[in-house]
Amino acid sequence: MKPPQPQAAAARLKKISPLRPALAIVLGSGFHHALAELHVEKNVAYADIPGFPQPTVSGHAGELYFGRLGQTPVLVLSGRAHFYEGHPMERVTFAVRTLAAFGIRDLLLTNAAGGLNKKFRAGDFMVLTDHLNLMGVNPLRGPSAPGLPRFVDLTETYDAKLRELLFRAGKLARLKLQRGVYLAVSGPSYETPAEIRAFARLGADAVGMSTVPEAVVARQCGLNVAAVSCITNLAAGISRNNLSHAEVLETAERVKQSGAALLKNFAELYLQ
Ligand code: HPA
Numbered sequence: 001m002k003p004p005q006p007q008a009a010a011a012r013l014k015k016i017s018p019l020r021p022a023l024a025i026v027l028g029s030g031f032h033h034a035l036a037e038l039h040v041e042k043n044v045a046y047a048d049i050p051g052f053p054q055p056t057v058s059g060h061a062g063e064l065y066f067g068r069l070g071q072t073p074v075l076v077l078s079g080r081a082h083f084y085e086g087h088p089m090e091r092v093t094f095a096v097r098t099l100a101a102f103g104i105r106d107l108l109l110t111n112a113a114g115g116l117n118k119k120f121r122a123g124d125f126m127v128l129t130d131h132l133n134l135m136g137v138n139p140l141r142g143p144s145a146p147g148l149p150r151f152v153d154l155t156e157t158y159d160a161k162l163r164e165l166l167f168r169a170g171k172l173a174r175l176k177l178q179r180g181v182y183l184a185v186s187g188p189s190y191e192t193p194a195e196i197r198a199f200a201r202l203g204a205d206a207v208g209m210s211t212v213p214e215a216v217v218a219r220q221c222g223l224n225v226a227a228v229s230c231i232t233n234l235a236a237g238i239s240r241n242n243l244s245h246a247e248v249l250e251t252a253e254r255v256k257q258s259g260a261a262l263l264k265n266f267a268e269l270y271l272q
Contacts, residue, residue, distance in 0.1 A: 004051025010101035029112035030230025033256035069267035100221035113208035114235035162226035169265035180205025184212035193237025
């Protein structure tokens with residue numbers, strides 16, 4: 001059987017709604033409440049988009065929305081496929097290739113992450129300035145994608161203009177946004193304190209299990225990328241507590257209004 005094609009998935013999306021947003025947002029933990037602000041025009045389950053994987057983690061729905069945040073048309077992806085679920089990288093990044101085929105120009109990725117930077121507190125938000133890929137794989141490994149660069153430049157993975165919009169959006173929401181380097185691990189175990197000490201020496205400010213594959217593939221496809229983390233916990237050995245998914249979800253719930261306001265303001269500024 002032929003593997004699923006992003007072009008076919010994009011063609012399916014185009015039949016669902018005449019709306020043609022230039023901006024897409026992927027919601028991670030801490031940001032799902034943005035859906036409460038979204039004026040939904042149409043939604044579709046990932047199960048009904050050919051090639052989209054079904055998320056299996058609680059707190060990660062699998063639904064794509066056509067709608068408006070403020071006045072701005074957006075595609076919102078609620079839920080993502082993680083590498084730790086066992087998907088190959090092609091599946092983890094399939095949605096991003098679909099967005100590119102659909103005609104999306106700008107992609108905002110959001111996630112939950114553990115904080116390494118000593119200045120960070122649980123509940124802070126961090127705009128990504130760069131990343132370290134320690135997932136052990138590169139999402140572009142494999143046959144080369146026709147018409148796309150084999151060797152992708154990642155000097156400016158996270159777009160300066162979109163980053164600036166995030167900071168302005170944060171200010172409008174009276175949030176002080178942190179900035180820093182996101183280090184991606186494959187998970188699903190959390191890190192050891194020794195790993196966290198090593199990652200801090202490598203220059204990481206936050207650690208998480210997503211986003212980097214999507215950002216790299218988006219850059220290969222020529223999309224502009226921005227990303228923001230909800231620091232749901234302090235990383236292992238920095239936190240006084242042991243780590244748990246329950247703590248991640250608790251913090252995400254506590255700051256959900258802020259996460260939603262940040263994304264709404266971003267979408268509104270994006271239009272101007
Ligand atoms: N480590 C890795 N991924 C995470 C964490 C963490 O501490 N918190 C939320 N996602």
